Amino acid sequence: MGGTILEMKQITKEFPGVKALDNVNLKVQEGEIHALIGENGAGKSTLMKVLSGVYPHGTYSGNVIFKDDTCEFKNTNDSENLGIVIVHQELALIPHLSIAENIFLGNEQTNRGIIDWKKTIIETRQLLKKVRLNIDPEEQIKNIGIGKQQLVEIAKALSKKVKLLILDEPTAALNEEDSENLLQLLLEFKKQGMTSILISHKLKELFKVADSITVLRDGQTIKSYSISEITENKIIKDMVGRDLSNLYPEREHNITDEVVFEIKNWSVYDPRDSEKKILHDVNVNVKRGEIVGLAGLMGAGRTELAMSVFGKSYGKRITGQLIKEGQEVSFKSVDQAIKNGVAYVSEDRKEYGLILNDSIKNNLSLANLKKVANKNVIDKNREAAESELLKSRIKIKSPTIQQKVGKLSGGNQQKVVLGKWIFTDPDVLILDEPTRGIDVGAKFELYKVINELVEKGKSVILISSELPELIGMCDRIYTISEGKVTGNIDKIDANQETLMTYMTQGRE
Incomplete structure (x- = not known):
């Protein structure tokens, strides 16, 4: 040099x-x-x-x-x-x-x-x-x-x-x-x-x-x-500024035997090619208080599964059943999914999760405006108060809730996306690559928020390309390969070699 x-x-x-x-x-x-x-x-x-x-x-x-x-x-x-x-x-x-x-x-x-x-x-x-x-x-x-x-x-x-x-x-x-x-x-x-x-x-x-x-x-x-x-x-x-000896915060495991949400025999075809099958008879369930992971290589169908379930945001010729708390439900739109207590945090926060040139306040309340409305008119004072509480709860770093989201760091933008869906008070939260592109400190903060949710009885489906993250955070992990579920692995049996073996099944 x-x-x-x-x-x-x-x-x-x-x-x-x-x-x-x-x-x-x-x-x-x-x-x-x-x-x-x-x-x-x-x-x-x-x-x-x-x-x-x-x-x-x-x-x-x-x-x-x-x-x-x-x-x-x-x-x-x-x-x-x-x-x-x-x-x-x-x-x-x-x-x-x-x-x-x-x-x-x-x-x-x-x-x-x-x-x-x-x-x-x-x-x-x-x-x-x-x-x-x-x-x-x-x-x-x-x-x-x-x-x-x-x-x-x-x-x-x-x-x-x-x-x-x-x-x-x-x-x-x-x-x-x-x-x-x-x-x-x-x-x-x-x-x-x-x-x-x-x-x-x-x-x-x-x-x-x-x-x-x-x-x-x-x-x-x-x-x-x-x-x-x-x-x-x-x-x-x-x-x-501190020693993160454990990258994944500990939590109380209050998992019940009650299956809160179940995806049964779920099949989806490519929206651009109605003859190309993307998901094949997928079966996944999550219990109350449980974090369930979805592991798969690029193109395995993880995001397609999440989006097709969330109000049919992806796919054509969708067949199968969605069962929520023992009752079959149908989500023909995103609004129906939200009303039934299911939320989805997209992997692309800037394209699908946020309005970058709008404020933290307006982004946080966006998915549940009825909560801050009086006779269909938004109560600005209530919206500001609720946003301040949520900003404090999930530790969004910003001097004010009027700050434009586009001016925030990636980690704080991700907190706003998560906060927006927490504001809908979902029973089931699907998180698609929630820590992509953010640092270890911001990840730790998000993990604590996720743990807090499941400790209160919420259920989380976590999609991640980082196998250590799935192993560190999840109680069970489903593996998906070429649109098919190839494994359902308990935390005690999960390691990177085992997950990768199941993730590559069916591939050349």
């Missing part, structure tokens, strides 16, 4: 009512992969937006020094011209444009002011080769998976002659195979001399690829380490 390529000194950034960064310091060596970690809301993304010019010079205090020069970026073009390129967690691709058009959008390959499409396609092929993506440059973005879209974003960064690549949670939405491919690509870039800053909550990934780590907490720099001198437990303690 070379000398210091980047130094950020005493960076302070304030928003109305909150100091997001407080004298933060960061030093990155040339040619290294430097991990930046911390809880949601610690200031990681804010710091990188300062570095990349999203927050221009003058909106923060402190100095950004890149290659020994003090930089005063007015916008992202200024930082990109020096080779500093950020790939945000929310991918900035246009679905109906081609890969080539997306890569060179704003940086068009022209000849005398006219786009040179031949050169554009040739350059795109070369860039795709660098990210090990064998795909037609003229393919539209909407036709490729999220893993390939992530690689297109990196190819776009490479087109800007990147010297410092910033990746904000690049594997948050990727499956295990795509995540591993991306990490190997980073190591390959490192061999070529590129410097990277990697933001990730997945500590095991960081230990695979990072050379050094800087921990942020509450907008302040806690410490920087060489990867060889730090342990996972030490990182967690630095991140949350």
